[in-house]
Each structure stands twice: as structure tokens, then as C-alpha cells.
Amino acid sequence: MKIDTTDAKIVRLFTEHPRMSVLEASRQLGVARATVQARLDKLIDGGAISSLSPRLDPTKFGYSVSAFVSVRVEQGAGHANLGEFLAGIPEVTEVHTVSGDFDVFCRVVATSNADLQRVLDRIAAHPTPVRTSSSLVLTTHFENRALPAFEAAAEHPA
Structure with missing residues (x-):
């Protein structure tokens, strides 16, 4: 799947603020609400985003x-x-x-x-x-850390 920096910004925003609305995301990113929704739909349909469910601890x-x-x-x-x-x-x-x-x-x-x-x-x-x-496991330093690789893929597409 081809992704770009706009995709990476959207994914980072929703990763950091999972309860944010699409409208608020569009305001913060300075893009149309339809753009944010279309990008999210593309990433979900393509399997890059596998779940919008809460992360449980x-x-x-x-x-x-x-x-x-x-x-x-x-x-x-x-x-x-x-x-x-x-x-x-x-x-x-x-x-x-x-x-x-x-x-x-x-x-x-x-x-x-x-x-x-x-x-x-x-x-x-x-x-x-x-x-x-x-x-x-004595200490968990981080887990489920795919966001940096996703952002790197946006910066350096294959």
C-alpha cells in the first residue's frame, strides 16, 4: 500500500488521540473532513489500520x-x-x-x-x-510500536 506524509499525520493524530472526531482531526491538520475520512477508509480497507478498538492494559x-x-x-x-x-x-x-x-x-x-x-x-x-x-516480563519499555515504521514508510516509499 502506498502511503504519504498526510496519511502518517492522520495516523499519528488518531494514535495519540483515539477519541478525536474526524472533524477535529481535519481542523488540526488543515485538510478537509472528507480528506481525513477518505484517507482513514483507504488505510482501513487496505489493512494498514487493523483496528479502531481500544488498547487494553x-x-x-x-x-x-x-x-x-x-x-x-x-x-x-x-x-x-x-x-x-x-x-x-x-x-x-x-x-x-x-x-x-x-x-x-x-x-x-x-x-x-x-x-x-x-x-x-x-x-x-x-x-x-x-x-x-x-x-x-520484568519491564516493558514499549510494545505494539508500528507507528515509527509507518511514518518511515511515508517518508521513503518503496
């Missing part, structure tokens, strides 16, 4: 523990059915099939270390994992 509703879990899967078992299984565990917030020593990489949240053990046991209950490895 699990620590604010009881999940103070966060961990990354690597899962090695039994060879030949496939990843799709494990992904579907993991989607049924509310504390699993991300799942990625990866290359390397492990096959699947997950981010999980828990209310305590004991609760993390419960989540890990639930992951291990599926028949395909042969090994898991966990790393507790």
Missing part, C-alpha cells in the same frame, strides 16, 4: 504478570490446531508460528506466578507441545 484489570512462552511442537503435528486451542485460553494474548529452536511463540498474562503456572499447565495439556520455555 491487562495490568489495570488484575493481570500483573506477563510472560513470553516458547512452545516446541511434536514434529508432523502442525501448528493450526494448537493455535486454535491457544485462542481458547483467555490469558494467551498473542500467538506466532516462528522459526528457530521453538515452533510457536506466545505472550500470556496472569494474575500471579501461581496463576501463570496454571496457564502454562493448560498450554501443556494440548497433545502437541513437547516442551515449553517461559520468560517473565
Whole structure:
């Protein structure tokens, strides 16, 4: 998808002020309301913006523990059915099939270390994992940081 600096300014504005109206954005950017709306529609339809839903912070509703879990899967078992299984565990917030020593990489949240053990046991209950490895998150410096890459793409189109 081809984007430009106007797209980047619109996305930054809505990233920093997600409750802003399209009319207010047009005023702040000095462009027509229809321009802002058309650009947003283009970015949403093209998949560059995947969601306008709120970003949730699990620590604010009881999940103070966060961990990354690597899962090695039994060879030949496939990843799709494990992904579907993991989607049924509310504390699993991300799942990625990866290359390397492990096959699947997950981010999980828990209310305590004991609760993390419960989540890990639930992951291990599926028949395909042969090994898991966990790393507790001590500090998050940033996450979900796609805006700088989006702005760079606008400045240096491919």
C-alpha cells in the first residue's frame, strides 16, 4: 500500500488521540473532513489500520504478570490446531508460528506466578507441545510500536 506524509499525520493524530472526531482531526491538520475520512477508509480497507478498538492494559484489570512462552511442537503435528486451542485460553494474548529452536511463540498474562503456572499447565495439556520455555516480563519499555515504521514508510516509499 502506498502511503504519504498526510496519511502518517492522520495516523499519528488518531494514535495519540483515539477519541478525536474526524472533524477535529481535519481542523488540526488543515485538510478537509472528507480528506481525513477518505484517507482513514483507504488505510482501513487496505489493512494498514487493523483496528479502531481500544488498547487494553491487562495490568489495570488484575493481570500483573506477563510472560513470553516458547512452545516446541511434536514434529508432523502442525501448528493450526494448537493455535486454535491457544485462542481458547483467555490469558494467551498473542500467538506466532516462528522459526528457530521453538515452533510457536506466545505472550500470556496472569494474575500471579501461581496463576501463570496454571496457564502454562493448560498450554501443556494440548497433545502437541513437547516442551515449553517461559520468560517473565520484568519491564516493558514499549510494545505494539508500528507507528515509527509507518511514518518511515511515508517518508521513503518503496
